Amino acid sequence: MMKKNCWEFKRCGREGGRPEDEFRICPAVYNVALDGAHDGMCGGRACWTVKGTFCNGVVHGTFEQKFKDCSTCDFYEYVKEQEGDELLPTFILLEKLEGLEQ
Known part of the structure; x- marks a missing residue:
């Protein structure tokens, strides 16, 4: 199964x-x-965890500001469906981001 990145999916x-x-x-x-x-x-x-992404014509800010929109996004649903039980919990992804910022 081909797994697309957001920019490929959203074009x-x-x-x-x-x-x-x-x-x-x-x-x-x-x-x-x-x-x-x-x-x-x-x-x-x-x-959905990356601040400053541009989606649906809007630049999104921090995770807290954008996740409500992202949680109903067709790409988020696409990833959830493909990953199933292997979907990484959002808090794990956020920890990876925090590690980079330190």
């Missing part, structure tokens, strides 16, 4: 495509702390 272009010129490269693309999470590249399969 936002912020992985270095055309919209990137206007909005910059998405932080999920270069967030190495989450590399490999759910078999994704950088934060591409855990974007």
